[in-house]
Amino acid sequence: xxxxxxxxxxxxxxxxxxxxxxxxxxxxxxxxxxxxxxxxxxxxxxxxxxxxxxxxxxxxxxxxxxxxxxxxxxxxxxxxxxxxxxxxxxxxxxxxxxxxxxxxxxxxxxxxxxxxxxxxxxxxxxxxxxxxxxxxxxxxxxxxxxxxxxxxxxxxxxxxxxxxxxxxxxxxxxxxxxxxxxxxxxxxxxxxxxxxxxxxxxxxxxxxxxxxxxxxxxxxxxxxxxxxxxxxxxxxxxxxxxxxxxxxxxxxxxxxxxxxxxxxxxxxxxxxxxxxxxxxxxxxxxxxxxxxxxxxxxxxxxxxxxxxxxxxxxxxxxxxxxxxxxxxxxxxxxxxxxxxxxxxxxxxxxxxxxxxxxxxxxxxxxxxxxxxxxxxxxxxxxxxxxxxxxxxxxxxxxxxxxxxxxxxxxxxxxxxxxxxxxxxxxxxxxxxxxxxxxxxxxxxxxxxx
Amino acid sequence: xxxxxxxxxxxxxxxxxxxxxxxxxxxxxxxxxxxxxxxxxxxxxxxxxxxxxxxxxxxxxxxxxxxxxxxxx
Numbered sequence: 399x400x401x402x403x404x405x406x407x408x409x410x411x412x413x414x415x416x417x418x419x420x421x422x423x424x425x426x427x428x429x430x431x432x433x434x435x436x437x438x439x440x441x442x443x444x445x446x447x448x449x450x451x452x453x454x455x456x457x458x459x460x461x462x463x464x465x466x467x468x469x470x471x472x473x474x475x476x477x478x479x480x481x482x483x484x485x486x487x488x489x490x491x492x493x494x495x496x497x498x499x500x501x502x503x504x505x506x507x508x509x510x511x512x513x514x515x516x517x518x519x520x521x522x523x524x525x526x527x528x529x530x531x532x533x534x535x536x537x538x539x540x541x542x543x544x545x546x547x548x549x550x551x552x553x554x555x556x557x558x559x560x561x562x563x564x565x566x567x568x569x570x571x572x573x574x575x576x577x578x579x580x581x582x583x584x585x586x587x588x589x590x591x592x593x594x595x596x597x598x599x600x601x602x603x604x605x606x607x608x609x610x611x612x613x614x615x616x617x618x619x620x621x622x623x624x625x626x627x628x629x630x631x632x633x634x635x636x637x638x639x640x641x642x643x644x645x646x647x648x649x650x651x652x653x654x655x656x657x658x659x660x661x662x663x664x665x666x667x668x669x670x671x672x673x674x675x676x677x678x679x680x681x682x683x684x685x686x687x688x689x690x691x692x693x694x695x696x697x698x699x700x701x702x703x704x705x706x707x708x709x710x711x712x713x714x715x716x717x718x719x720x721x722x723x724x725x726x727x728x729x730x731x732x733x734x735x736x737x738x739x740x741x742x743x744x745x746x747x748x749x750x751x752x753x754x755x756x757x758x759x760x761x762x763x764x765x766x767x768x769x770x771x772x773x774x775x776x777x778x779x780x781x782x783x784x785x786x787x788x789x790x791x792x793x794x795x796x797x798x799x800x801x802x803x804x805x806x807x808x809x810x811x812x813x814x815x816x817x818x819x820x821x822x823x824x825x826x827x828x829x830x831x832x833x834x835x836x837x838x839x840x841x842x843x844x845x846x847x
Numbered sequence: 848x849x850x851x852x853x854x855x856x857x858x859x860x861x862x863x864x865x866x867x868x869x870x871x872x873x874x875x876x877x878x879x880x881x882x883x884x885x886x887x888x889x890x891x892x893x894x895x896x897x898x899x900x901x902x903x904x905x906x907x908x909x910x911x912x913x914x915x916x917x918x919x920x
Contacts (some may be wrong), residue, residue: 458874564884585886588861632885740883749883751857766854779858 399423399717400475400499400661404468405443406489407479410769410787411695412439415477415508418709423475439770453779457484463488465496475499475716477709481782484692486510501716503613503670503691510666511689517556518713521686524665526658529677529685539579543572544595552602555579557586558594565589566633568600577774585632587668590805601685604677604838606630609659610700612711614721621656622700622708624728629824630837631747631844636817637824638696639734640703643833645793648682655684662686671697671712680840695737695787698766702733702791714822732798735789736806736821738769740777743820743844751779760805764791764798767809777814785816795833799825820844849898852889852915855886855918858882863904869897870920878914894920 403423404413440446447467450457457463457579459482459571468476476493478484478501479525487505494500502508511517515535518528531549532704535558536542546569555578557565565585566580574588579595587593610622626642627635647653652734659674673690697708704727715721740750757773760814771777775787792798803825809818824830861881865871876888877897899916902908 482867748856749858749885751883779856779882781883783885 399713401475401502402471403475403477403713404464404470404471404473405439405465405477405479406552407477407481408439409781410784411479411693413770415479415709416442418707418713418716419425422710422713424431425771428642430575447471452778454482454780461486461492464489465492468493468498469496473498475501477501477712480692480695481805486746487512496631498718499583501673501712502669503668504764507666507668508691509674511691513558513592514556514560514688515594517688518596518686521662521665521748523687524662526662526686529598529601529687531596532596535594535596537583542579542595542597543575546572546575549599552573552600554598554600555582555595556589556598557582557592558596559586559590560601565595569674574726574827576684580627580716580725597804601677602677603680603838604628606635606675606837607642607644607655607678608675608694609656610694610697610708610723611659611663611668611674612671612715613670613672613719614715615669616704616720617664617667618721619660619663619668620721620724620727621660622704622706622727622755624652624655625694625699627696628835628837629830629840631743633837633842634694635737636733636739636840637736637821638699639732639795639798641729641732645677646833651678651684653733653825658684658686659765661688670715677837689815694836695784696735698768698789699733699735701732702766702789703729705730713749731740731791731793733789733791734798734802735787736802737784738786738788738811738818739783739817740811740814740823742815743817747817747841747844749779749783750815751783752814753777753847754785754811757812758808758810758811759786759809761787762805762808764801765805784816794832799820799831823847848919849856850895850917850919852877852917853879854910854912854914856880856887857910858860858883858887858908860902860904860906860914861886863902865897865915867897867898868902871895871897871917875898877917879910880908889914894916895918 482555483489487509552570569575569578583593605628615617627638629637754775766789790801792810806822862879895917
């Protein structure tokens with residue numbers, strides 16, 4: 399295994415990766431913007447280094463500085479976590495040029511999948527269904543209006559370089575389309591340095607289902623089943639689970655989607671962990687939307703149902719080991735993850751940075767918390783609002799819901815406005831219990847309840 | 848009548864869309880704040896003219912802090 403691994407990230411995911419490294423890597427050194435003695439991730443790690451000021455452009459996105467730390471401290475591998483530099487081809491290339499192992503796929507496949515318009519074209523070639531829409535990018539407002547008029551409203555405007563719900567707008571009329579074009583171009587430019595956009599049919603009331611895949615250096619590609627992430631706000635996930643409740647409605651859907659995901663990954667010669675995201679229409683049609691070329695935030699639900707450590711698998715694959723056989727993998731029981739966000743569901747999910755006074759995590763059988771915060775702790779406006787992921791595992795979905803409800807009751811996060819109480823109410827909601835929801839459902843539910 | 852336009856959330860000023868003397872229509876954005884990776888525009892609630900700007904792009908601002916002053920048109 400590796401001798402020393404740098405985790406180029408912060409917060410809960412840095413802590414999560416370090417935990418696996420403790421078993422597998424001789425030494426590791428996470429990078430951190432403000433290493434205080436009290437943060438969880440530098441505390442867990444053997445060494446921690448200051449990468450710069452709080453603002454990410456000067457710290458966690460500073461490739462030169464992060465590489466320098468890795469080289470100066472004798473690292474032989476770099477794990478990017480998620481977000482930040484995890485899908486940055488330039489970073490991957492720089493890490494490998496410097497003679498270290500990057501824990502993730504090739505820079506080429508990352509660039510291909512990072513360009514959402516190119517990824518759509520690639521998926522179509524691989525025989526994987528995509529949402530009908532524009533052929534490539536449309537970067538002119540008038541051309542977009544012309545396209546939408548012949549294609550039909552509503553349309554979804556998406557930034558080619560977007561992801562995580564950023565740079566995506568629905569338009570039902572010309573005026574809204576023009577505004578959406580401007581916004582997505584601006585957001586694409588500011589967040590990703592790419593103003594390209596494309597248009598898709600807006601599938602009404604879709605579910606978000608994704609397939610976890612893994613590829614190795616020997617050409618094997620396996621899938622680790624699905625995750626359902628339909629409970630969202632602002633196109634960002636709030637609750638994830640595996641198995642997906644929707645699978646019970648459409649026999650054979652899981653196998654067809656998993657096969658499509660494996661076919662696409664094989665066509666891309668994909669190595670390491672990846673996620674193929676699909677939307678599923680109320681009629682059970684599925685369409686590829688994008689591939690995330692990294693470890694996913696919601697990977698714990700897959701770990702809970704498969705019994706695998708995905709970070710361990712990432713390290714082994716990066717070291718050249720072969721993946722386990724598909725036939726040896728099983729989806730056991732049911733896992734649910736609630737993202738605990740510092741935000742106010744009653745005020746349009748507005749972010750609520752602030753100070754955590756007391757903090758007590760729930761424990762017990764089948765309960766897992768991934769977090770990077772603790773008591774007497776500032777949640778700053780500089781990073782995203784996720785402060786913890788609470789995941790549970792039980793024999794059935796109903797048992798998992800009950801376990802989650804109990805764990806949420808036990809979770810103390812004082813002094814800060816969070817969505818904990820909303821999650822708690824959701825666990826008792828009849829529609830949630832029936833698995834009857836879509837990606838726009840939560841926002842409607844919050845308004846109605 | 849002069850009105851103070853305040854930050855409704857703690858964050859940083861991502862963009863200032865107006866200059867002193869600009870006539871701003873209802874629903875047009877004055878400023879875009881960024882907090883926790885989310886953009887939040889602050890829009891005019893009535894037609895007005897910008898008379899003073901008290902913040903700059905990149906500034907860290909607290910909830911309730913006055914960002915600009917406008918005169919109702």
